[in-house]
Amino acid sequence: MNKPLIVFGATSFVGQILCRYLHELNHDGSLNWLMAARSEDKLKQLQQELSGPHTPEYRLADAANETQLRALCDEAAVIISTVGPYALYGEPLVKVCAETGTDYCDLTGETQWIKRMIDRYESQAQASGARIVHCCGFDSIPSDLGVWFLQQHAQEQLGSYCQQVKMRVRKFKGGFSGGTVASMMNVAKEAAKDPALRRELSDPYALCRAENKPRVRQHKIGAEMDEDVSSWIAPFVMEAINTRIVHRSNSLLGQPWGQDFLYDEAVMTGNDDKGKSRAKRTALGQSMMMVGFAIPPTRWLMSRFLPKPGEGPSPEMQRTGFFDLVFVGHTADNKTVRTTLYGERDPGYGATGRMLAQAALCLRDDVSREDKPGGFWTPASAMAAQLIPRLEQHAGLSFKTE
Structure with missing residues (x-):
């Protein structure tokens, strides 16, 4: 056995x-x-x-x-x-x-x-x-395996890997646990004290091997329209870790997707004026949350209202949660591949x-x-x-x- x-x-x-x-x-x-x-x-x-x-x-x-x-x-x-x-x-x-x-x-x-x-x-x-x-x-199996799956499909169907891949969250239902909140607060607390750590956290290639670390500039998502998915988009809260893992995978695999491989993640908010407003609110809200986690008085205040360690979504919320992701890849000669990944149950738990x-x-x-x-x-x-x-x-x- x-x-x-x-x-x-x-x-x-x-x-x-x-x-x-x-x-x-x-x-x-x-x-x-x-x-x-x-x-x-x-x-x-x-x-x-x-x-x-x-x-x-x-x-x-x-x-x-x-x-x-x-x-x-x-x-x-x-x-x-x-x-x-x-x-x-x-x-x-x-x-x-x-x-x-x-x-x-x-x-x-x-x-x-x-x-x-x-x-x-x-x-x-x-x-x-x-x-x-x-x-x-x-974080980060759907992103990491989702990109790998798309790239295998691109190689099989088009004869080449995609030079750029986007992951977009179409729909998402889930909640936070106290453990996740504690981890986010600790990262913000460490970064607030250490300028070198802040630079490291902002580097999309922070986890790549030194010998093949790319230098191409990655796109930083804001509140913007994405024509590939016909929707306004906003930053995805898990992007900060997921993109680093995807780039490390490319590095560990020997850079099959290229040294100039581009990858980003975002949440779709809709293709009308309401979607535009949601994108702006989401982008602003995430920025304010991380600033709040970094400042001791606001971190203490936020901790009073967020889940504590050991707390999290109810069994019913875990059962009825889900995530629906779409991946869009572009080859260097402008061919496009699209794949999807659907997951049952609350994504984080x-x-x-x-x-x-x-x-x-x-x-x-x-x-x-x-x-x-x-x-x-x-x-x-x-x-x-x-x-x-x-x-x-x-x-x-x-x-x-x-």
Whole structure:
């Protein structure tokens, strides 16, 4: 039997969603997975909820205790971490995984922390064989695999990859959890104190390999009309992490889409005057939110009204949420490709739990170490061809060409 998956942070908001999903998948007892967290009382409570013929076992481990984390790594095939904000709590586990050769997945969206982990531990992961794959949730699997899917279609149908790809959010229904809010606040807090970090966060190629880091200027989305989708558009809140992951995928794959590859993301707001107004309000609102997170008094005030860690969308909201994305690609000779990606359930929680679980299973069961050796990978560069069928069969995602 394969060594188990271990969900670390099992009692967190997303961790519980993930554990319930794995429990559903394990109807025949063949999955082999464990839960881990620091609170035995909370683990027992979750274990009782998941009781039955295949009740999962649990292990105790604290995010700051390397001895306990090393014991988890000794037992695990893949560790799935939901312990955020990762910039505050995530480093010890990445360090131990890199040292012990243990595969790892998470759902971080914290660019500055990912860069820090790559700089500090990539050489150890390459030496030990650990495959570290960040951003295996809504940020950034749909963007990363959506671009990869479009590019494969372009190559097959047109004989060339697209030099420019746009992702547009057509429709979206979902909510924030306290963990996401805490992560966003921490990024803004760090950036407010550090000019070098602000420059790093503004660099679309911050996560690319130094030896093939592009220099082409990327388009910065504002409130504008996009003729490709016949709609006004506004910045998409997840763009800051998703674009960095997509560019890193191009870098890790050897730049098949070109060193001058362009990629941006936006939300569609409508093609009339109301759509124009919504685009302007959305762009302004996002700017004001990040400024508010960066200033201590407003950050404190906003924290009183936003979800706290452990809080998030209700089960009904998770079940009825969805996301509908369109990707438009242009080749260098002005040919166009369009693909779509639809996902069931709340994108940040219901869908994310499923994507994260399937990414970990894919890494364990479908991706050989000969094909993908140790190092820091993205979802697309590590396992796109193997993961897309899993997501369509088991996670409610649908990739289509138009």
